[in-house]
Amino acid sequence: MAIEVCALTPAAESMRQFISAIRADKPRYLRDQLIIIRDTINNTERQIIEKTLAFCLQQGISSANDFKTLVIKFEQQAEPEVIKISGLNPLSGTYPLQALTQPQLSRIEDYHQLLNH
Numbered sequence: 001m002a003i004e005v006c007a008l009t010p011a012a013e014s015m016r017q018f019i020s021a022i023r024a025d026k027p028r029y030l031r032d033q034l035i036i037i038r039d040t041i042n043n044t045e046r047q048i049i050e051k052t053l054a055f056c057l058q059q060g061i062s063s064a065n066d067f068k069t070l071v072i073k074f075e076q077q078a079e080p081e082v083i084k085i086s087g088l089n090p091l092s093g094t095y096p097l098q099a100l101t102q103p104q105l106s107r108i109e110d111y112h113q114l115l116n117h
Contacts (some may be wrong), residue, residue, distance in 0.1 A: 005037055010050070014050070018037075018057060019034070037067060048074050048075055051074055052074055
């Protein structure tokens with residue numbers, strides 16, 4: 001199936017690299033990922049696919065769902081270079097800075113003091 005997907009785009013070498021990254025990152029779900037990529041390629045202009053592939057390889061993206069999301073963004077925007085990736089894949093092991101913020105903790109003594117007065 002990977003060969004079939006590579007044959008759908010003139011950027012076959014880039015697609016092979018992208019599929020290799022997916023295979024390394026998500027070997028168990030490779031078939032499902034290839035189906036998403038195939039369906040996305042079949043419904044998208046060639047130039048958009050090539051730009052998306054280049055962007056994914058440059059940014060180290062290895063997810064078919066992220067690929068599909070980026071295709072949609074590239075189609076919607078006149079200037080695809082201004083796309084800001086912000087946590088497209090929260091399971092990738094990286095978190096946005098806001099996710100690492102710790103809330104302020106209350107002291108139980110403050111509540112005891114309020115209730116006793």
